[in-house]
Amino acid sequence: MSEVRYLQNLFKFTRVLLTLITVTLSACGGGGGSESSSESRVSSHPGASTYAAYCSGCHGSQGQGLSASALNDITDSVDQLATTISETMPPADISACEGSCASDVADYILTAFTGTDSEDGDDDGQNTDDPSDLASFYSQIIEPEIVQTKCVLCHTNGGLAQDTNLILSAGDNNATHNLDVFSSFYSSDSSTHAQILSKARGGSAHGGGVQFTCDDNDFKNLESFLQMLGGAASPGDVICSGSLFEGVSLTSSRETLRRAAIIVAGRFPTDDEYTLAETDDSGLRTAIKNLMVGDNFHEFLIRGSNDNLLSKALAGDGDLKFADRHDVHYPELSNRSYAANIASQDGDEDADGEFISLLNGFRYAGAMAPLKLVAHIVENDRPYTDILTADYTMVNPDSNIIFRSGVNFDNPEDLTTFKPGKNQGQILENDDTVVVREDKALGPQILAHGGFIDYPHAGLLNDLALLNRYPSTDTNRNRGRARFAYYQYQNFDIEKSAARTTDPDDLADTNNPTLNNPACTVCHTVIDPVAGAFQNYDDSGHYRGTTGGLNSLPTSYTKAQDSPYQLGDLWFRDMLEPGFGSQGETITEKDNTLQILAQRMVANERFAQSAVSFWWPTIMTAPLEDAPEQITDSDYHPKLTTYEAQQETVAELALQFSTGFYGGSPYNVKDLLVSMMMSSWFRAESSGASLSSDRESSLASIGIGRLLTPEELALKTKALAGAAWGEIIDDSRIDPRYDNLKNTFNTTAVPQFHNIDNCLFLSGSSSIGGENKSYKFLRSKRF
Structure with missing residues (x-):
């Protein structure tokens, strides 16, 4: 609720309470004489002596709040506060300070405790700069601290929210215009008050996600502003409720360790581990982290990674294929296939089977490589940023052959063993490459080539399996890959960031709308530069895989009669240049654009948030709650409460993850997993008090309600x-x-x-x- 209503209710409650216990007038002034203001300007104020006599004993000499509320964050006007004082204060004799007395005390409170001056020369006694006046409050607080720092990032012409009914103007000197826009928007619908507060918390399908929580001062100021707009008819606090976990008990250290051990280690704790966990919270954290070793923890990491990356779909004999036996970009693969076919024609019945075994081992390695990379980084306490910046991949004995990685394996027959290695097996199909295709049944044979490329590894971004798992097309132009990268590594779903246009004219636009039409550019200005960062990889994932080896552009673009393509181009001229970031920073590097993209992504605060989102379901089973969209739904408020609480936890965990938990190394996933299992989200057990239906709904699947x-x-x-x-x-x-x-x-x-x-x-x-x-x-x- 607003500060005005909060103060009024508190005053009324105080009055009743003190009346019941027959407290005299001096009870609210006692002790005030021993406190004095340190500033002569306010000590000489006509309301100072009255405040000291009747108010300071409860509210404090500096308005800091003693037995009554603090006064130094009041946003009332002088008149509003004077009316409250005249009608309710002092509690034991409300007629003791009325009229000019109440006005003087109100002016003193605002002057001394909120820094708001009331100039003597004001004809009407009002402070024209008083932020409690609607226009002043908006221009001094809402416009600079909320609108210009947050709202205008999307709610402008050309912004992500340009199709909404709230279009503001960015820049200085727009307060009057923006206030008019807000006022018009507010009065357009009876539910707007609740909608604005809901969207600010990330609900009601807000493309901008969470901007404030109920505890933020900016949210309270926004609520006060809306109540000023709505006047007496405003609905008050219709959104916020108490803490989600208030009154909720947590599982014991012993039970917490037991559940953690089953999840990450696939076993039960030992007596020594229980003893360590029961010492204190530090001991419990250590005991949980010590579980994170061995084969079962490795499989836990593989499962968690695959639930997000889905690369294991390429490992079997299904419709998703990885690696063609006739792929001329990998001579070790195509030439071994050719040799096996020749041998089979010559009567060697085992030749093709041996090659198929190698091919399947290579496909298995490719499907597992991204998962093994994540596991390798976590198990070796490497910073999680390596998942994008690693200059290597993970190879088993068979992919070691095809990639020419030069890694030594103790047992070349054990294809489940993976080690770090580089892809040194691809060539460009350029003028130096001589490929013989005499017999289709035999496949191609590579007789000569210009050398193997120095593959610019960028962790998961250009992992071959993921480039195949999330392919592109002539018209998609790597946008699917860009969407995947944003979703997995920046905690950002571009498809939910803005509403799709339904305007017939926009839908009929053929003048390159993704570059020129604001209805399309609202998303494409974000996704297309990142798509451009994948410019060196063709639809199948090869580095500059076109015939000639000059680029990865499709012939439907380079050979089109009216194509803007020019020799030497790596990217489409009718799209935005490769880049990343809200400020449109381009990537000028040509050969290793994904490596630059990786550096910029891990430097963005969203990367740490994406890590929390990535690993959350592995600990909690269910993914993070989506923001509810329809405020009229019966379960809207409990879902919004859960969503906001989770987003607040994500932000806190992400900050600690990026700086290091409890003095540990930054970006350590083991520490992140431990902190998740130490949280109320994992340990919530029961509530001693009866719960409202909304809280019961919010807490239903949290804590020990987790499923195996x-x-x-x-x-x-x-x-x-x-x-x-x-x-x-x-x-x-x-x-x-x-x-x-x-x-x-x-x-x-x-x-x-x-x-x-x-x-x-x-x-x-x-x-x-x-x-x-x-x-x-x-x-x-x-x-």
């Missing part, structure tokens, strides 16, 4: 029973450890686990009490 994933359930079963449920080790597979969830888990009954598109579910039927029942579920609740 199928993999975690299998590991917990093994930890309890000593054996996995129907465990099968299939040595015919590249990695038999992954077979547990891909093959049938059998008991003596009918139920079976199935794997469809990498989604695990249990289905079957049983006869209970003579009745046949069918069932299906995805997860098992933690117990």
